[in-house]
Amino acid sequence: MNVGERLTDQNFPESPEKATLEGKNKFLGFWLFLGGETVLFATLFGTYLGLRNSFGKGPEASEIFQLPMVFAATIILLTSSLTSVYAVLALKENRVKAMRGWLFVTLLLGLSFLGLEIYEFIHYVHEGHTFTSGAFGSAFYTLVGFHGGHVLFGCLWLSTLLIRNSGRGLTLYNSPKYYLFALYWHFVDVVWVFIFTVVYLLGKVG
Amino acid sequence: MAGNEHTNSVHRHSSLQKKIKLKQERRQHNVSFVMMILLTILSFASIMSDAISDTVAILFIIVLACVQVFFQLYIWMHLGHKGHEFPMWGIASGLFIAALTVGTLIGLIW
Numbered sequence: 001m002n003v004g005e006r007l008t009d010q011n012f013p014e015s016p017e018k019a020t021l022e023g024k025n026k027f028l029g030f031w032l033f034l035g036g037e038t039v040l041f042a043t044l045f046g047t048y049l050g051l052r053n054s055f056g057k058g059p060e061a062s063e064i065f066q067l068p069m070v071f072a073a074t075i076i077l078l079t080s081s082l083t084s085v086y087a088v089l090a091l092k093e094n095r096v097k098a099m100r101g102w103l104f105v106t107l108l109l110g111l112s113f114l115g116l117e118i119y120e121f122i123h124y125v126h127e128g129h130t131f132t133s134g135a136f137g138s139a140f141y142t143l144v145g146f147h148g149g150h151v152l153f154g155c156l157w158l159s160t161l162l163i164r165n166s167g168r169g170l171t172l173y174n175s176p177k178y179y180l181f182a183l184y185w186h187f188v189d190v191v192w193v194f195i196f197t198v199v200y201l202l203g204k205v206g
Numbered sequence: 207m208a209g210n211e212h213t214n215s216v217h218r219h220s221s222l223q224k225k226i227k228l229k230q231e232r233r234q235h236n237v238s239f240v241m242m243i244l245l246t247i248l249s250f251a252s253i254m255s256d257a258i259s260d261t262v263a264i265l266f267i268i269v270l271a272c273v274q275v276f277f278q279l280y281i282w283m284h285l286g287h288k289g290h291e292f293p294m295w296g297i298a299s300g301l302f303i304a305a306l307t308v309g310t311l312i313g314l315i316w
């Protein structure tokens with residue numbers, strides 16, 4: 001079967017993301033990439049944990065962190081993770097419209113998370129907590145900003161995916177692409193779980 | 207035509223099984239979503255309340271974060287499904303090196 005051919009309910013494989021050699025390779029390669037990303041974020045987390053009490057000229061962490069806003073951001077990202085799970089379930093049932101709908105909701109939630117983060121950073125800068133106000137500031141913006149960069153990249157990736165495949169059904173060629181995006185999005189949420197725990201909640205108790 | 211009818215019913219049977227499996231999976235995903243929301247609320251509440259001492263709260267929220275990661279990796283990212291042996295090795299070695307890195311960096315800067 002041609003990999004670009006639209007799949008029907010009759011010939012739909014159980015795991016369309018792994019039905020071709022290319023799909024299998026992408027799947028394995030992406031998981032190894034996520035293993036590498038884990039280490040990359042670990043370097044930033046380690047640095048932050050070491051420097052989190054070196055406030056320098058800036059305000060202290062417990063003074064500036066706003067837990068209600070962080071909580072809202074956490075729920076938004078967690079919900080977007082759920083909607084991308086729904087997209088993967090729809091992918092496995094060959095319901096392309098439902099899948100694209102859920103991915104669109106995921107994109108909107110991702111963008112609102114980014115908006116909230118930008119608002120938060122602007123607020124902090126006004127409070128005197130900047131990248132150069134102290135080691136805490138540098139470590140904070142590097143870690144949290146790097147995660148925000150991942151969310152931004154995910155939004156761009158998803159937009160491209162949705163635009164490029166608009167009007168197309170599921171094929172053996174594009175199924176792995178959708179599936180890997182969902183994996184990436186979950187990973188971004190996993191990193192956020194540690195950010196809200198290690199950065200915000202830990203910062204609140206000192 | 208009897209043979210054709212037979213394959214048809216086999217096809218219907220297997221697609222029914224697939225449907226049941228996906229329905230179960232959907233329920234699993236919903237349950238883990240509710241669990242993760244609860245875990246998040248618990249960790250925020252334990253930090254904000256004065257009743258729990260800071261040391262206990264810190265340990266508690268780190269344990270909760272690890273439980274959440276388990277839900278994400280195992281259920282939402284399907285790491286528990288069959289055919290995930292190599293991904294498991296990839297992510298496990300990533301987590302191992304990550305733990306070493308965090309420990310070393312904190313120790314170095316201390």
